[in-house]
Amino acid sequence: xxxxxxxxxxxxxxxxxxxxxxxxxxxxxxxxxxxxxxxxxxxxxxxxxxxxxxxxxxxxxxxxxxxxxxxxxxxxxxxxxxxxxxxxxxxxxxxxxxxxxxxxxxxxxxxxxxxxxxxxxxxxxxxxxxxxxxxxxxxxxxxxxxxxxxxxxxxxxxxxxxxxxxxxxxxxxxxxxxxxxxxxxxxxxxxxxxxxxxxxxxxxxxxxxxxxxxxxxxxxxxxxxxxxxxxxxxxxxxxxxxxxxxxxxxxxxxxxxxxxxxxxxxxxxxxxxxxxxxxxxxxxxxxxxxxxxxxxxxxxxxxxxxxxxxxxxxxxxxxxxxxxxxxx
Amino acid sequence: xxxxxxxxxxxxxxxxxxxxxxxxxxxxxxxxxxxxxxxxxxxxxxxxxxxxxxxxxxxxxxxxxxxxxxxxxxxxxxxxxxxxxxxxxxxxxxxxxxxxxxxxxxxxxxxxxxxxxxxxxxxxxxxxxxxxxxxxxxxxxxxxxxxxxxxxxxxxxxxxxxxxxxxxxxxxxxxxxxxxxxxxxxxxxxxxxxxxxxxxxxxxxxxxxxxxxxxxxxxxxxxxxxxxxxxxxxxxxxxxxxxxxxxxxxxxxxxxxxxxxxxxxxxxxxxxxxxxxxxxxxxxxxxxxxxxxxxxxxxxxxxxxxxxxxxxxxxxxxxxxxxxxxxxxxx
Ligand SMILES: Nc1ncnc2c1ncn2[C@@H]1O[C@H](COP(=O)(O)OP(=O)(O)OP(=O)(O)O)[C@@H](O)[C@H]1O
Ligand SMILES: Nc1ncnc2c1ncn2[C@@H]1O[C@H](COP(=O)(O)OP(=O)(O)O)[C@@H](O)[C@H]1O
Ligand code: SF4
Ligand code: SF4
Ligand SMILES: [Mg+2]
Ligand SMILES: [Mg+2]
Numbered sequence: 001x002x003x004x005x006x007x008x009x010x011x012x013x014x015x016x017x018x019x020x021x022x023x024x025x026x027x028x029x030x031x032x033x034x035x036x037x038x039x040x041x042x043x044x045x046x047x048x049x050x051x052x053x054x055x056x057x058x059x060x061x062x063x064x065x066x067x068x069x070x071x072x073x074x075x076x077x078x079x080x081x082x083x084x085x086x087x088x089x090x091x092x093x094x095x096x097x098x099x100x101x102x103x104x105x106x107x108x109x110x111x112x113x114x115x116x117x118x119x120x121x122x123x124x125x126x127x128x129x130x131x132x133x134x135x136x137x138x139x140x141x142x143x144x145x146x147x148x149x150x151x152x153x154x155x156x157x158x159x160x161x162x163x164x165x166x167x168x169x170x171x172x173x174x175x176x177x178x179x180x181x182x183x184x185x186x187x188x189x190x191x192x193x194x195x196x197x198x199x200x201x202x203x204x205x206x207x208x209x210x211x212x213x214x215x216x217x218x219x220x221x222x223x224x225x226x227x228x229x230x231x232x233x234x235x236x237x238x239x240x241x242x243x244x245x246x247x248x249x250x251x252x253x254x255x256x257x258x259x260x261x262x263x264x265x266x267x268x269x270x271x272x273x274x275x276x277x278x279x280x281x282x283x284x285x286x287x288x289x290x291x292x293x294x295x296x297x298x299x300x301x302x303x304x305x306x307x308x309x310x311x312x313x314x315x316x317x318x319x320x321x322x323x324x325x326x327x328x
Numbered sequence: 329x330x331x332x333x334x335x336x337x338x339x340x341x342x343x344x345x346x347x348x349x350x351x352x353x354x355x356x357x358x359x360x361x362x363x364x365x366x367x368x369x370x371x372x373x374x375x376x377x378x379x380x381x382x383x384x385x386x387x388x389x390x391x392x393x394x395x396x397x398x399x400x401x402x403x404x405x406x407x408x409x410x411x412x413x414x415x416x417x418x419x420x421x422x423x424x425x426x427x428x429x430x431x432x433x434x435x436x437x438x439x440x441x442x443x444x445x446x447x448x449x450x451x452x453x454x455x456x457x458x459x460x461x462x463x464x465x466x467x468x469x470x471x472x473x474x475x476x477x478x479x480x481x482x483x484x485x486x487x488x489x490x491x492x493x494x495x496x497x498x499x500x501x502x503x504x505x506x507x508x509x510x511x512x513x514x515x516x517x518x519x520x521x522x523x524x525x526x527x528x529x530x531x532x533x534x535x536x537x538x539x540x541x542x543x544x545x546x547x548x549x550x551x552x553x554x555x556x557x558x559x560x561x562x563x564x565x566x567x568x569x570x571x572x573x574x575x576x577x578x579x580x581x582x583x584x585x586x587x588x589x590x591x592x593x594x595x596x597x598x599x600x601x602x603x604x605x606x607x608x609x610x611x612x613x614x615x616x617x618x619x620x621x622x623x624x625x626x627x628x629x630x631x632x633x634x635x636x637x638x639x640x641x642x643x644x645x646x647x648x649x650x651x652x653x654x655x656x657x658x659x
Contacts, residue, residue, distance in 0.1 A: 038521060038522060183383055184547065184588060184592060184593075185587055187591060191593075210520070210521060211521075213592070213593030213594050213595040216593065216594065216595050217593075240595070240596065250522070251521060254521055254524070254525035255521060255595055256525070256550040256553065257550060257594065258549070258550055258577060258589075260553060260554050262553060262554065262555070262556065262557065262573050263555075264554070265532060266554065267525065268522070268525040270526075272520075272522075273520070
């Protein structure tokens, strides 16, 4: 998957909402990318753009290119897109009920996908459905297949949604906050399952979350978004070990950890995320950034990496560089 | 009797004492939801008690029953020595200034048609406190205390504020009557990470400034650790373990507490979570809770006894109570 210069905007009564505002990235086969950022920063809209699942009011920039397996998805018609969606690319959502049909038995929902995309017979689809449910860690799959979604717990429902997403062996799986609606006790099981399936099938995966803890142990790479832009992108290890973007650092520091002493104040980021209709000029984080200087408020930093490094960040005064050096 | 122990006499009286509180909801003719099934705890002056557990375990029902919104099905809620459940409507209204609550969803818990000045003043008006001038002055004072500029915010309405600012307004409204007890039901769960830290700090500041005693509900154990002196863990309507934060986080004795703690995702790639395997299985229902220990259908340590006998909540060490037949010994 390769995305170049993507802008996704919404026309609203109040003005143009720049939900995704100039994003480019490449995702290699077999890699899990964590996409993190606070609510409203554009994570979902970015992924819905990739999937071709945008509301009608959304506009994608003319110059944007979305290449998937060398094919420009923007050049395809709805019919061709639909064939790719669900077969080569699949998505799971925060609320599993978004992708499940409440009045259809679990088995029938899996079979439908298999029959539609892979042309299986009913009997083949049934057997494959049982196998898939077992693969996603559901016990007694023969019985589950005859149940309706409302008879299942949230965790099992999400496992069913994952089974459906995996049914056609997609090359790319996008999971949008797959565990946010679930209790902590079932979250880790679902995340481990996704990671395990991603590796086993050598899929690419985008794991969207607002929780840095969720991606820490389960991704190869991380991209941090702020106000419609990608502001830092690196291997997971490097992002935590060698944070460059002040926003990423501030985000990490504001999360309470278990070893935080009781009643001690947390580090905070002052202010709030910017309005996406009138984003601030220059660096969008500048009004909240403790390192901001004149230039930050005037000139927009681009996402780039230093020579010989794959760690990209968009910042004029990155963390980890003495002030004198950046002033040059 | 515990009252014979001498050190008890030096213990101050609790601000809030909840005794064997039960909250049931009727569903249709025959079904009953057992949301809270006999919960007891004390909260002492200036202390914050955390209440944690999965969604649906009865945290909000406990909070609302304490608030008498609605009153519990049975049991006692004793605030500053007064049993709230025994009061009539006007007596209860007079007590209201003593205990206030803030909710998870900051925006929908505020009336969208009213100005901030009216929203924050409302509790004082309802309780008939002070003259209009005194009330206005008090409103400005609390707005400033929660970090909002009275000049620019008094005349605006909730939808003109962000989620974090709305939560500040809710906190101002809760504090305007100078309550001794503040109940917070998931006050930061709907907020962004960067805003969450601001509101947690604000609550810590307000607690110090106004000498608040708090019941702090959250499903996020990391947040609870920052805010709470003691923590009660709840599972399906019952408290399974209660201890001071340090003990509970360091050496949980209940298998459910241990499972909750082990599942917390830590933002440290070198330390992936090692969750204790818990059976996902059938979701136990609050309409038909499992017999014996309610956790038995998911507990990795369950034995036959657990399905037959309800484990009593007993003190296993000073200030550490536990309800489990086969506690973890901690190695
Ligand atoms: N249909 C729409 N019309 C107008 N604006 C929209 C629409 N959908 C999303 N937006 C705006 O686009 C921006 C990005 O939204 P998006 O849903 O991608 O955020 P997100 O990062 O996924 O947030 P969350 O963590 O809350 O899911 C937000 O400002 C949002 O309000
Ligand atoms: N008004 C109500 N009527 C019926 N059932 C309710 C009502 N309020 C809560 N419940 C049920 O009581 C149980 C506990 O709910 P709640 O206290 O909201 O849990 P928590 O706050 O821990 O998520 C759940 O099973 C819930 O569905
Ligand atoms: S460019 Fe400037 S304002 Fe933006 S993050 Fe870097 S230092 Fe802060
Ligand atoms: S009583 Fe039994 S089922 Fe309940 S927590 Fe203890 S060991 Fe597990
Ligand atoms: Mg989203
Ligand atoms: Mg609740």
